Amino acid sequence: MNDRLQVLVLDDEPIVGKRLQPALAKVGCDVEVFDAPRPALERVAAKRFNVVVTDIRMDDVDGIEVLEKVLEQWPETKVIMITGYATVELAREAMAKGAFDFIAKPFKPQELRDVIAKAAEALGFAAISRAVEGVTS
Amino acid sequence: MPIIFICSVPFGGGERLARSLADKLGYAYLSREDVVARANDCGIPVGKLEVAMVKKPAWRERLGRLKERYLAVATSTICEKAAAGNLVYYGRSGHFLLPGVTHVLRVRVIPEPSQRLDTVVQRTKLSRERAVGFLDEIDADIRAWVQFVHGAQMDDLHRYDFVVNLENISIENAAVALCGIADLPDFRPTPASRRAMDERLLQARARIKLALDERTADGDLTVRSNDGVVTITYMPSQASLAPVIPEILRDLPGCRELRCTVATTNVLWIQEEFRADAETLAQVNELARRWGAAVELLRYRPDEPEEAPCAPVPQAPVPAAKLAADGGVEDDVVEIVAASDRAFHDTLDTLVQAGRSGGGHAVAGSRERLLSAINPAIQYSLVLVGDVYLKKGSAARTRMTRELTQFLAEHARAPVIPAADLGAKLRFGPAQVAKLATTVVLTAALYALVFTHQDLLLDVLGGPFHNLHPWGAVLLVAVLAPLAAGLNAGVTSSVLRLLKLD
Numbered sequence: 001m002n003d004r005l006q007v008l009v010l011d012d013e014p015i016v017g018k019r020l021q022p023a024l025a026k027v028g029c030d031v032e033v034f035d036a037p038r039p040a041l042e043r044v045a046a047k048r049f050n051v052v053v054t055d056i057r058m059d060d061v062d063g064i065e066v067l068e069k070v071l072e073q074w075p076e077t078k079v080i081m082i083t084g085y086a087t088v089e090l091a092r093e094a095m096a097k098g099a100f101d102f103i104a105k106p107f108k109p110q111e112l113r114d115v116i117a118k119a120a121e122a123l124g125f126a127a128i129s130r131a132v133e134g135v136t137s
Numbered sequence: 138m139p140i141i142f143i144c145s146v147p148f149g150g151g152e153r154l155a156r157s158l159a160d161k162l163g164y165a166y167l168s169r170e171d172v173v174a175r176a177n178d179c180g181i182p183v184g185k186l187e188v189a190m191v192k193k194p195a196w197r198e199r200l201g202r203l204k205e206r207y208l209a210v211a212t213s214t215i216c217e218k219a220a221a222g223n224l225v226y227y228g229r230s231g232h233f234l235l236p237g238v239t240h241v242l243r244v245r246v247i248p249e250p251s252q253r254l255d256t257v258v259q260r261t262k263l264s265r266e267r268a269v270g271f272l273d274e275i276d277a278d279i280r281a282w283v284q285f286v287h288g289a290q291m292d293d294l295h296r297y298d299f300v301v302n303l304e305n306i307s308i309e310n311a312a313v314a315l316c317g318i319a320d321l322p323d324f325r326p327t328p329a330s331r332r333a334m335d336e337r338l339l340q341a342r343a344r345i346k347l348a349l350d351e352r353t354a355d356g357d358l359t360v361r362s363n364d365g366v367v368t369i370t371y372m373p374s375q376a377s378l379a380p381v382i383p384e385i386l387r388d389l390p391g392c393r394e395l396r397c398t399v400a401t402t403n404v405l406w407i408q409e410e411f412r413a414d415a416e417t418l419a420q421v422n423e424l425a426r427r428w429g430a431a432v433e434l435l436r437y438r439p440d441e442p443e444e445a446p447c448a449p450v451p452q453a454p455v456p457a458a459k460l461a462a463d464g465g466v467e468d469d470v471v472e473i474v475a476a477s478d479r480a481f482h483d484t485l486d487t488l489v490q491a492g493r494s495g496g497g498h499a500v501a502g503s504r505e506r507l508l509s510a511i512n513p514a515i516q517y518s519l520v521l522v523g524d525v526y527l528k529k530g531s532a533a534r535t536r537m538t539r540e541l542t543q544f545l546a547e548h549a550r551a552p553v554i555p556a557a558d559l560g561a562k563l564r565f566g567p568a569q570v571a572k573l574a575t576t577v578v579l580t581a582a583l584y585a586l587v588f589t590h591q592d593l594l595l596d597v598l599g600g601p602f603h604n605l606h607p608w609g610a611v612l613l614v615a616v617l618a619p620l621a622a623g624l625n626a627g628v629t630s631s632v633l634r635l636l637k638l639d
Contacts, residue, residue, distance in 0.1 A: 086184030105465025
């Protein structure tokens with residue numbers, strides 16, 4: 001098994017991917033960044049990612065739809081939802097549809113790294129969990 | 138005409154009822170979504186509060202101040218919209234925002250379960266089985282929200298004027314019925330009610346301005362308004378905010394006069410490690426509630442060198458413009474924070490949520506250093522000394538804590554007690570019940586004795602016995618008077634403690 005966690009980050013604000021890419025790369029993640037849902041879904045169709053981090057409110061295709069499509073094709077992929085417009089209803093709907101976790105914006109990259117470490121642990125990527133712990137210790 | 142609050146759980150038909158009612162009455166319509174959008178525009182990330190109801194929030198999230206800011210925005214949004222004309226508001230618990238305003242009609246909507254389930258299945262495409270679980274979860278989350286944000290029970294029907302059960306009436310007919318109810322004189326605005334709403338708006342506007350200015354964002358400020366006079370109370374330890382406040386509130390609409398005062402009832406709680414779930418915190422909170430006091434935390438680490446850094450202060454809110462610029466991803470600064478510092482901040486946040494925070498700071502080193510950290514300009518109502526010298530053995534810890542308490546009592550110009558004694562002073566348990574019962578029985582017995590032996594007593598005080606033995610009267614008064622006074626005092630203090638008025 002590849003030791004590096006394959007992560008896809010999707011947010012229609014390019015700055016999000018720009019900020020998250022180095023933050024996740026430093027704990028051993030291979031990160032691909034997208035700022036539009038359709039190319040991201042095309043990439044998901046071609047490659048199995050271990051973790052998908054997706055915004056919810058996007059034009060064209062929303063994050064819940066991305067979640068459904070990713071899990072339809074790769075049921076083991078952990079999908080983490082991020083949004084600046086979180087509500088109880090949205091968080092519960094995402095969880096009911098199989099999201100691994102839900103993070104409200106604004107957040108610190110460390111918060112996402114902590115969630116990714118949990119996802120990595122569930123997927124058997126012990127090295128990532130150790131790397132995340134190493135950053136904070 | 139009243140402001141009509143339609144309160145419902147999501148997917149429960151409340152929104153449709155509110156819209157239909159607004160259309161029929163020709164009123165303006167406002168929903169919780171509008172309030173949340175405005176809060177987000179102000180840089181108040183309401184989503185953090187929402188997600189905190191679903192999962193345990195990360196320790197970094199200080200929800201107490203976030204909640205205050207959200208409430209201020211919600212209050213001002215509703216009041217501003219209602220001031221422009223009649224209003225129907227749809228949300229979870231908006232009716233809690235305007236206490237004292239009487240021209241409100243508070244309606245609770247009970248959904249029709251199968252229709253609600255159909256709506257959820259249709260909108261979310263969840264299976265019916267999953268949708269049932271989904272609804273149970275969001276109902277629990279929303280109850281938790283109302284409890285957290287308003288400190289009240291959503292299902293407490295005393296908080297509503299009418300309950301519409303959609304199992305028994307259609308939305309359209311409910312709207313027609315509510316149109317008639319809204320017209321009743323009971324819900325019409327009175328001058329006093331309008332004034333109360335103006336005060337709420339003024340107070341909320343002041344709170345928002347102070348919360349959004351980075352100079353005062355982390356201040357523990359209490360905002361009140363009465364007849365256009367806005368009073369801001371700040372903690373003695375935050376006296377530097379006093380000159381800034383008038384500057385921030387200079388152009389506050391509706392403010393006739395601005396007063397800044399320092400809080401006068403303060404409790405200082407000194408302890409080495411704080412825990413938000415500790416019993417002592419609940420006791421301190423209870424004491425602060427009874428006294429209307431603010432609680433200042435002073436974390437004292439006697440075994441560390443004096444240069445040890447203070448615990449970091451809570452963070453100011455992130456301006457909305459910055460949020461937009463970074464896409465909601467904050468700077469990648471790794472915070473290495475000890476578990477004890479987290480617990481300290483969690484304790485502080487608990488006090489902020491209770492509206493009792495007097496700020497917090499830390500000091501390390503000798504007890505003289507501790508004394509120098511206690512601001513002599515602040516007249517504390519009480520100083521509590523909690524668990525300190527945690528690295529010492531039990532006997533040494535007890536002795537050293539006692540010595541520290543005595544040292545502070547001699548130098549701190551305030552009553553100083555061990556925090557461990559607080560529980561005993563506040564509690565009304567079996568021992569207090571026994572004490573109350575005993576003192577009541579003894580008092581009754583004493584009075585019964587006096588009234589059934591009046592002749593004898595009068596004889597001792599001024600009769601033939603007194604002529605023979607004049608010292609008897611002195612002895613009788615010397616015994617009976619303090620005994621009666623002591624028993625009366627015992628009964629009174631127990632009753633006051635029972636009524637939480639001590």
